[in-house]
Amino acid sequence: PTTVMWFRRDLRLADNPALLAALETARADDSAVVGLYVLDDVLWRRAGANRLAYLRESLRALDEACGGRLVVRRGDPVDVVPRVVREAGAAEVHAAAGYEPYGRRRDDEVAAALDGPGVPLVRTGSPYAVAPGRLFTQSGGAYQVFTPFRRAWLEHGWREPVHRPRQIPWADLPGEDLPHSPEPTARLPRAGEEAARRRWRDFLDDGLADYPAARDRPDLAGTSAMSVHLRWGEIHPRTMLADLATAQSDGAPSEAVATFRSELSWREFHADVLYHRPDARTRSLRAVVPDDAWTRGEQETEWLTAWTEGRTGYPFVDAGMRQLLATGWMHNRVRMVVASFLVKDLHVRWQRGAEHFMAHLVDGDVSQNQLNWQWVAGTGHDAAPYFRIFNPVTQGEKFDPDGEYVRRWVPELREVAGRRVHQPWKLDTPPADYPAPLVDHAHERKVSLDDFQRGR
Ligand code: FAD
Numbered sequence: 234p235t236t237v238m239w240f241r242r243d244l245r246l247a248d249n250p251a252l253l254a255a256l257e258t259a260r261a262d263d264s265a266v267v268g269l270y271v272l273d274d275v276l277w278r279r280a281g282a283n284r285l286a287y288l289r290e291s292l293r294a295l296d297e298a299c300g301g302r303l304v305v306r307r308g309d310p311v312d313v314v315p316r317v318v319r320e321a322g323a324a325e326v327h328a329a330a331g332y333e334p335y336g337r338r339r340d341d342e343v344a345a346a347l348d349g350p351g352v353p354l355v356r357t358g359s360p361y362a363v364a365p366g367r368l369f370t371q372s373g374g375a376y377q378v379f380t381p382f383r384r385a386w387l388e389h390g391w392r393e394p395v396h397r398p399r400q401i402p403w404a405d406l407p408g409e410d411l412p413h414s415p416e417p418t419a420r421l422p423r424a425g426e427e428a429a430r431r432r433w434r435d436f437l438d439d440g441l442a443d444y445p446a447a448r449d450r451p452d453l454a455g456t457s458a459m460s461v462h463l464r465w466g467e468i469h470p471r472t473m474l475a476d477l478a479t480a481q482s483d484g485a486p487s488e489a490v491a492t493f494r495s496e497l498s499w500r501e502f503h504a505d506v507l508y509h510r511p512d513a514r515t516r517s518l519r520a521v522v523p524d525d526a527w528t529r530g531e532q533e534t535e536w537l538t539a540w541t542e543g544r545t546g547y548p549f550v551d552a553g554m555r556q557l558l559a560t561g562w563m564h565n566r567v568r569m570v571v572a573s574f575l576v577k578d579l580h581v582r583w584q585r586g587a588e589h590f591m592a593h594l595v596d597g598d599v600s601q602n603q604l605n606w607q608w609v610a611g612t613g614h615d616a617a618p619y620f621r622i623f624n625p626v627t628q629g630e631k632f633d634p635d636g637e638y639v640r641r642w643v644p645e646l647r648e649v650a651g652r653r654v655h656q657p658w659k660l661d662t663p664p665a666d667y668p669a670p671l672v673d674h675a676h677e678r679k680v681s682l683d684d685f686q687r688g689r
Contacts, residue, residue: 234324235259235404237267237317240303241336242360243329243466244270244295245426247397250358255327256398265404267321268299271314272307272412275335281592283561286417287424291465293411294425302403307412311342318352321406329466330356332365332504333599334511360463361501362391362471365508375509377614382505383498394472419561421595422461429462433473437480445492451553451564452638457493460596461562463500470497503604506614514603515584517612521619526684528580536579539671540571541589543643546670548655549629550574552642559642561595566632572609573623578677580684583610619685622678629655643667 238255246252259266270292277285296303306313314326326347331340344354359365368376368385376382422428436457440447447455462468474494481490507513528536539545543554553567563571568590575586587606591597604613611619629652633639636654640647645667646654657663658670 234262235265235267235321236262237269237314237321237323237326239314239326239328240268240270240295241328241331241466242464243358243469244291245429245467245469246295246298246401247426247430248394248469248472249329249397250395251327251329251356252401253395253398254355254357255325256401258325258327259402262324265402267317267323267404267406268295268303268401269314269317270295270303270305271310272305273310273339274308277307277412279591280597281418281594282415283417283419283421283593283595284597285414287421287461287561287595288465289411289414290421290424291467294427298426299401299403302405304406304408305411306409310339311346314343314354315346315350315352317406318347318350321404323352325353325355327355327357329358329360330364332359332361332508334507334514335599337511360466360469361504362386362474362497363389363501365501365505368505376502376505379499379502379615382502383495386498386501387494391471391474394469394475417561419559419593419595421561422458424461424465424467426467429459429467432462433457433459433468433476437476437485441477441480441485441489441493444489445486448492449566449632451556451567452633452635452641456565458562460598460601464596464598470500473497500601504600506604507600513607513613514599517583517610518607518614519612520688521611522681522684522688526580526681526688527582533581533585536671537575537581537585537589539668540575540579540581540586544668544671545574545579546658546668547574547625547629547674548636548639548643548646548657548667549633550625552633552639555642557590557593561593563594564638566628567638568605569609570623570625570628572606574625576610577619577622577681578625578672578674580677580680583607583612620682622681624678625674626655 236255236259238252243249255266292305331337347354363386368389370376440457447453463470477490477494481487543551545551550571553563553571557563572586575581576583583606587602590602607613608616611617634652636652639654645664646657657667
């Protein structure tokens with residue numbers, strides 16, 4: 234019999250415990266491993282053109298690493314996996330466990346479908362250093378507050394990365410050509426395990442030491458840009474945590490190491506929250522403003538469109554929205570500001586913004602996206618308080634002090650020098666082709682605070 238290794242969000246060979254488990258079974262039987270990826274129609278339809286194009290490239294890289302033997306099949310995994318098992322005469326299917334609402338349901342259904350022929354779906358490892366659902370508070374509940382979660386997460390710790398197998402006896406099984414994906418709308422980063430490792434090494438060498446000072450500055454390349462590689466599992470966070478520990482013992486500043494580690498723990502916190510509250514994908518964990526506070530009808534459509542296209546008249550917001558359209562990525566500081574602007578200046582529900590983000594982000598990840606939106610909107614467990622409303626002008630002046638970032642993404646403002654670019658309406662002659670502010674921030678801020686008072 235053969236053994237199936239079903240790749241999902243772990244498109245790599247290094248530090249992949251599920252792959253090692255599959256290999257161990259195969260070796261015991263002196264047989265081959267079928268490397269399988271199922272293009273699930275449900276996920277294929279949900280992901281935007283950028284994420285699909287990135288996935289294609291990542292699968293191509295994985296296929297190359299598998300000596301051209303990766304078997305890609307399209308369809309519903311509940312049908313496809315048992316079919317591949319029959320074709321390959323497989324005795325076991327191995328995979329890393331899935332934790333999102335959809336992935337959990339799918340895995341249970343696949344396991345049930347394999348139960349008939351008596352083939353186990355063996356789940357080993359997860360896309361996280363500490364699997365969601367593992368940590369509990371002293372009273373036995375799920376964590377709702379980040380800081381104690383992080384403390385427990387650090388205390389719990391994680392295992393060492395596992396080795397990358399040198400020889401894998403891949404089975405030969407016909408696959409399908411990768412289906413055409415719509416043309417990506419953005420310039421995408423290089424995909425695959427190799428690219429992820431290279432990017433990470435560069436960051437450790439050249440970016441980590443400055444990370445605490447530079448991470449909030451969208452005008453600088455001060456962050457790791459690892460989110461997309463983590464999203465697809467081209468690298469495991471445990472590998473990164475081990476490398477951080479090594480960097481620290483080699484003299485990297487401990488503040489930088491701690492700050493970066495803390496960001497990784499946010500990722501694990503959000504995954505844990507969604508695990509316990511799958512409804513948080515679409516529903517606010519708590520209501521903070523009355524239902525009549527939201528913009529509706531044509532006004533909503535008009536404002537939402539201006540926001541998605543980067544035409545709100547607030548340069549820092551517009552630069553972020555255009556960076557998203559051009560690259561499939563947006564700097565974290567700007568994600569927070571544009572999200573706050575949508576919810577608290579335009580009074581549009583966070584779900585609408587989250588949907589636009591998911592359609593364009595290459596790192597779009599349901600737990601990270603939805604819970605970060607809930608954080609900004611003040612509806613999450615441990616969220617920013619609703620009354621904390623980002624001022625799009627002062628945020629720009631503080632985190633893009635010379636206006637470099639705005640000029641990079643908003644060509645209409647390229648001729649405006651320095652920080653004055655953050656308030657073009659104050660110029661003697663504002664650029665004719667750049668829109669006037671869609672709303673007055675000071676006014677909308679008051680509206681939001683009133684809504685918040687009414688909701689209490
Ligand atoms: P770095 O600053 O280099 O951080 C290193 C890693 O830490 C990141 O790769 C990421 O895995 C993790 N991290 C950093 N900040 C956060 C955070 N706030 N929450 C969770 N993990 C974090 N991140 C996604 O991966 N997918 C999303 O769909 C997503 N949607 C977001 C939506 C909103 C409204 C906001 C405010 C944030 C969102 N984030 C999302 C979090 C964050 O913006 C990105 O992870 C980060 O910008 C990625 O860039 P980086 O890898 O250079 O970050």
